[in-house]
Amino acid sequence: MLLLAMDTATPAVTVALHGDDAGASDAPAPRLLAAAAQVDARRHGELLLPAVDRVLGEAGRELDEVTGLVVGTGPGPYTGLRVGLVTAAAFGAARGIPVYGLCTLDGIAFAAASAAAGDSAGDLAGPFVVATDARRKEVYWARYADRRTRVSGPAVDRPADLPREVAELPAVGAGALLYPEIFTGARGELPAHASAAALAALAAERLAAGEELPAPRPQYLRRPDARVPAGYKAVTRA
Known part of the structure; x- marks a missing residue:
């Protein structure tokens, strides 16, 4: 393979x-x-x-x-x-x-937890959260039991709207680093992207292990940032 x-x-x-x-x-x-x-x-x-x-x-x-x-x-x-x-x-x-x-968040979780194994700052053997930058002052996030097991998400939210029990977990990803006042357990030394x-x-x-992997369907979670301009002026033939 x-x-x-x-x-x-x-x-x-x-x-x-x-x-x-x-x-x-x-x-x-x-x-x-x-x-x-x-x-x-x-x-x-x-x-x-x-x-x-x-x-x-x-x-x-x-x-x-x-x-x-x-x-x-x-x-x-x-x-x-x-x-x-x-x-x-x-x-x-x-x-x-x-x-x-x-x-994508599963990949970040796997990479971060693997990099953290044996790290002097502590590993990610227990629950943790992955957060990436979703722009618009929001983050994409998911919660993990370990590097292979996602238990909730992915979702998109404003950091301040996250449940307290999620925000206080050890956190990895660029989204967590953008909002250290919310993600108080952010681990900046681990992979962020x-x-x-x-x-x-x-x-x-x-x-x-014989598992069937998902089809490659995009997870947008919200509408695109781009918008079709409104208020076009009608143009007619003379």
């Missing part, structure tokens, strides 16, 4: 390749082969395909070797989120391979 993962639901454009080493004869356990990430909220479309090419090149693999695609389904702003979803769908259709969707490497690892675990 060779999984190509990508996520564009946050300001990070992130791509990863996860699977077996090419030509390995002893069938080693699948692992991260290559990854790339760049934070730029305005250049998702410009950065994604070069990142895919770079990751495949670093791993010494070709796109036609990929057996499955994993894409972050958000929640996230409409335009950025669509870039990853459409690209994954195009690759899947062109190669005739499955495309799996995973919640989406991680394609974490999405790929989580998908590989679930597929190996």
